[in-house]
Amino acid sequence: MKPLPALRRGTLAAAMLALCACASTPPQAQAPATADGGWEPLRAALLRQDWAGAQPGLAAALRNDLRNGYLQFLYALTYDGMAREGNRAQLDMAEVGYDNALQFTPMNFWAQMMTGFLELERGRYDEAQDRFAAAALDQPARWEAFYGLGVASYYRGDWAMLRLASQRARQLAPEQGDALRLAAYAGAVEGDAGARGLMQAALREDGGEQAGLGQRRIEQLLAQNTVGETQMDAPAAAAPATPPADPRQMLVDVTIILSSVVDGRNRGVNLFDGLRLQYGYNNQYSRANSSSEINGVVGTARESARAITSQISIPQLNYNLNLFNDSRQYYGVIARPSLTAFLGRESDFFAGRTVNVAVSGINLGELRPIDVGVRLRLAPEAISRSEVRFRVEAARSFLSRENVGNFNQSLTMFRQSVQATSELAFGQTLILSALSESVNDNTSSQVPLAGDIPGLDLLLKNSSAIRREESLLILVTPSLPATLQLPGDPLRRQRNVEELMRLWSRMVDPGSDVGAIVRRLERLRVFGKPKRGDLPYRPGGSQALLREAIEENLALARQ
Structure with a gap:
């Protein structure tokens, strides 16, 4: 049996759902969601983030069109939404649904993005980097994809990709605070003093403790990482040990x-179904002879009887008078x-x-x-x-x-x-x-x-x-x-990340010297480990992003 193309996941678990049901109708043959009154109630429930209310309509739609990757995405989004509202057990269901969406629509930008966010929250930064790289390959003009790529690269220590992603995100969205924050951390790990100004710009609208924490973190990274020849000339870390040649x-x-x-x-009852007539006929005849002797005189007596009965009867009738039942x-x-x-x-x-x-x-x-x-x-x-x-x-x-x-x-x-x-x-x-x-x-x-x-x-x-x-x-x-499994190595990148880096100068930013940046930063030694709260996993405008994802996938699902 040959595997389906793709989905290079270690822990997939694929497809979700109450979502599976009849794929016997051809794709798009029926308007999905007709079981719940059409598309508009479904759209309204999704946009007001009534995730539980949207699930029955999506499940009915998927029973009509199981291979519709856009419906699979929306169904997964409901579980993702419930997980973000506090029910973290639904994250597994969301992951399964997004993987199903990618299986039926391999270049679904929104499924790649949402899966990348989930991988960040789970600490699987290699997988998150690969997902965001695939999203950037699909839509290289979206700054959110490069933001996610930069965040994943920061947490896994891939400084070259962090620099490239932060530069591109800032080019596409120069006024976005999240893009400025990402650029500040990218500069700080390289010892670039300009990171202070970038962080100040990113936190201009934030006040108090949050702004102070961000500035202190940048100062800490700058103090630990000063640009110098010793950093650049340091030998690269030894390649991690490989597993046995033949795992068992x-x-x-x-x-x-x-x-x-x-x-x-x-519906209804047929009274004649239970109506029965019983006819009975009985013919009985009996004859008895007897003899007796009194004072030497013998006497005999004969008796006979015949009984003929005939009967027609209707047995007791039992009906269920529940005439309407669903x-x-x-x-x-x-x-x-x-x-x-x-x-x-x-x-x-x-x-x-x-x-x-x-x-x-x-x-x-x-x-x-x-x-x-x-x-x-x-x-x-x-x-x-x-x-x-x-x-x-x-x-x-x-x-x-x-x-x-x-x-x-x-x-x-x-x-x-x-x-x-x-x-x-x-x-x-x-x-x-x-x-x-x-x-x-x-x-x-x-x-x-x-x-x-x-x-x-x-x-x-x-x-x-x-x-x-x-x-x-x-x-x-x-x-x-x-x-x-192999230990994590920042220089061992997954397929989509390698493909994005190879096509960077031609497809993403034609004016950049990717080769020089990569050669310089792959030798960079950074002191101090990234902390979980340094960069938010999801960009600040995630609500607008969510609305856009819902509208686009609904429109594509209806085609």
């Missing part, structure tokens, strides 16, 4: 996304188990409940355990420094309310399972299996002609419809365990 352990992240919706509709059942699961395995050995993971079910026998019964939950089995077959071949089994089961047959005691369990052997590089994500199913079951019973008369049809016609939509998506992402 691996880690795999599996994402199981299930969405199940069952809608039921019942029902809806929804079940959604997003499970993200992770498991480490050793080469040639199988690892097993289970999370859930064990139900003990009584099974009767001829003479006695027994209790049989049934596992209900998430199970993951992993068996690596070959591991190299860059890729792995492994056998994986992922399953999810749950108890259903449906009963089969007329058993007094029974359990119905819904189960999805997939087994496959895959070969892919570390950090790549593979769709292991996908299922989209839509079932419509309609039944009706009526008295001919009379069942079509309005009003009377409620008593002479019964119609029921059941619509079931099931969708399942299972994704896997292998990676090396943290103990075997």
